[in-house]
Amino acid sequence: MRATVIHAPGDIRVEDVPEPEIVKPTDAIIRTVATCVCGSDLWPYRGLEPVGDPHPMGHEYVGIVEETGSEVTHIRPGQFVVGSFATSDNTCANCRKGWQSSCLNREFMSTCQADYVRIPNAHGTLVATEGDPGEEFVPSLLAVSDVMGTGWYAALAAEVKPGSTAVVVGDGAVGLCGVIAAKELGAERIIAMSRHEPRQKLALEFGATDIVTERGEDGVARVKDLTNGIGADSVLECVGTAESMRQALHSARPGGNVGFVGVPHEVAVDGQELFFSQVGLRGGPAPVRRYLPDLIDRVLSGRINPGKVFDLTLPLEKVAEGYKAMDERRAIKALLTV
Amino acid sequence: MRATVIHAPGDIRVEDVPEPEIVKPTDAIIRTVATCVCGSDLWPYRGLEPVGDPHPMGHEYVGIVEETGSEVTHIRPGQFVVGSFATSDNTCANCRKGWQSSCLNREFMSTCQADYVRIPNAHGTLVATEGDPGEEFVPSLLAVSDVMGTGWYAALAAEVKPGSTAVVVGDGAVGLCGVIAAKELGAERIIAMSRHEPRQKLALEFGATDIVTERGEDGVARVKDLTNGIGADSVLECVGTAESMRQALHSARPGGNVGFVGVPHEVAVDGQELFFSQVGLRGGPAPVRRYLPDLIDRVLSGRINPGKVFDLTLPLEKVAEGYKAMDERRAIKALLTV
Structure with missing residues (x-):
């Protein structure tokens, strides 16, 4: 599958990598519908944070459930799901108090600018919409997974x-x-x-x-x-x-x-x-999971339209152009269709 | 009258100074009933803050109203009053939001370890008790003016x-x-x-x-x-x-x-x-004025007894011993009777 990899400041590439697999029973694999470039992705891109070894990029996503681990029972393949850049089990002491972004089992997402993504803690992270939300809502639901949250x-x-x-x-x-x-x-x-x-x-x-x-x-x-x-x-x-x-x-x-x-x-x-x-x-990192049901409702009822922050839409293949446009402030935020 | 003056780290003296006078129509003069030594008074005493020129000390007080400026109409001579280490007009934009310790006309008290004290912004700072509270409540009411607040x-x-x-x-x-x-x-x-x-x-x-x-x-x-x-x-x-x-x-x-x-x-x-x-x-500095009516009630109803923090009581004349005992952690807090 295709995945975005950063090699050095300014050097973003789409490469062919193995598809992710279920590792833990609480994982899910989703087929990405849309992902995007975050302002925080620009820190390494601009050389303001060390890049280190080449690594995948991206932590914002909406997609279709492809496969679930045995302990992920609240969603099923084929459903449209929204998540968060910080995964959470939604049951630990911090989660129970509403601070899922400090979940004791938190894993930050980092491989989402790709065709498929493994979501750790899927059981406590992903929220499915009722039916297919329709293409017009995809940008705003994607925004909910990070910037709107x-x-x-x-x-x-x-x-x-x-x-x-x-x-x-x-x-x-x-x-x-x-x-x-x-x-x-x-x-x-x-x-x-x-x-x-x-x-x-x-x-x-x-x-x-x-x-x-x-x-x-x-x-x-x-x-x-x-x-x-x-x-x-x-x-x-x-x-x-x-x-x-x-x-x-x-x-x-x-x-x-x-x-x-x-x-x-x-x-x-x-x-x-x-x-x-x-x-x-x-x-702090936003406890997006706490807000997901409410924010998804506000989007689907048409109350809010945060998807308007995407003023550039590109196919995943052109992700490097998305980074460049945001770096040069030609775009507020670049959405990548997959 | 007698007033406490710091001359240098460790050098606290009681000196004879002129009695304070009404300077502004919003001032009041009180006759001190009790005052005390604050943990923050120990910073200059220990040489951890510069002393500069010799200057009076003390910002905690309860007392009897002696004289009021023409704009101080809510209290009258003879009443027992409690105040705050930060004076406030109680009408500015910050005071109206309950942040009297950031009053736009704030003046910090600094001359209270003395027989008489001028209270600036007396109109918005002092709260009178109903009648004489009685000696047993003096320590707790004094505590309300700073440490309890x-x-x-x-x-x-x-x-x-x-x-x-x-x-x-x-x-x-x-x-x-x-x-x-x-x-x-x-x-x-x-x-x-x-x-x-x-x-x-x-x-x-x-x-x-x-x-x-x-x-x-x-x-x-x-x-x-x-x-x-x-x-x-x-x-x-x-x-x-x-x-x-x-x-x-x-x-x-x-x-x-x-x-x-x-x-x-x-x-x-x-x-x-x-x-x-x-x-x-x-x-921040506590907006004590906001809490005064409530805390005075809690003291006079016997719900709370913060005056117990005073484990050393001395006459004003012996104020230097109060500083020394607190510095050496022999006393939690020294009350000075006047």
Whole structure:
């Protein structure tokens, strides 16, 4: 089968590799319907994270169940399933508290830009839709498996509540999904920080009420102008750099909250500064599994359409072009059809 | 009048200084009934914070209103009042959201170990009791003005809820009051980390269900043993060092919360570690004003008795002995009668 392999920064190839097989009784094999390129895939692609030996790529997926291990009884071959980039048994002490992305048996997905994928912990990870959802819903269901689930977590970690003011730092796919989440959770004012016109447009379509183009302390000053001088109730940090974290922390009011979902790269938070800010801070890999049933419902009922973040669709064969377009910011997010 | 002045590390004196006067119409002057020495007063006393020029000390107080500025109309001379170490107008945008310790007009108290004290923002800071509370309640009401309010905030910031498991890092007065708060907020299991027998005893009396004497990663391992291997729902960090913060963060489960109220000294939190821990973190100076009516009620109804943290009572004249006893850990907290 075909699979995407990274050899070095900038060197993405489609290669012929053996099809995956059931290894554990809790595994399933799915035939990929759609997968995509993640902002976090760009870290090694850009050489900002070591590549090491050549290895497969991809952690976002929707597909058709091909085969199940003996302990995977809640789904059957032929069903359309949505999962998460972090697999979970959904029964351990962390899962039971709703933190499936910290499952004690967690395995992160990493081979999804391929024809077939082995899903570990399939019994606690995959959720089947009722019947075939139809092609028009595929992009949004794919988004749910990562970026929409992550935006949702960012908004919950930032404690967005009805009537509150939310700021979204980062106009990538996760940030834009964070706008959707803030809107769904009832934020009255949603300030999207973006200087890219097509992303501003999508943010407004998703529910942003204000666009701030300034960055750093100028951006913070604009947010304060819009929030009685004290800062926002909730800030969704969807980038992961020291600069974006600083901007997020400074944009929140005392007693406000920052939810951070961009994997931090060289970020250190000063204890005394955090103390006097009185800002609450929570991050991490999103417990997507907790949200799957709800988010699938919101997609299939037409309430949300996060699939719009895919502004480039390519066949798997052209995956390298997807990385390149995202790296050059010509595309927000590239969907790969399989 | 008499006032406590620090001249250098270890050099605390009682001196004769002019009585304070009303400066702004929102000020009040109180005659101190009781004040005390705070763990944070020990930072300069120990030379861990610069002393600079000789200056007065003390930020905890209860007293009798002596005089009020023209805009202070809710209290009158002769009333017994409780306040907070952070003054607040109680009307600004932050105060209205319940974050009075980040009041836009905040002034920190710093002259309370004295016969008389000027309270800035008295109109939004002081709360009078109904009638004279009686001598037996003075220690607990004094505790409410800082350590009990701070322990309360630590428990709320750590999101202690009915049935939850809470860990308290730090067995000083604030940590011990944190045990009271966790108990009052319904924690089912309260693990106090302490290796000092008198403090262990008080923690148990205040509601701790378990004592952990180990520190660092050994202490964390013990907490995990007691919490299904995943860590506690809530951790109250009541020290402020890099070691105690690490211990607190590692003791919380994914999705759990750390409330940190020890002013951090040389603490930096690694972004990626915090990310993968999925622990929520909030600290700061406690918004004591928000809690005053409730905590005063709990004291006067006899529900809580945080005044027990004062295990040394001295006349103001002997304040230097109070600092020394706390520095040498012979006393948990020294109350000064005036």
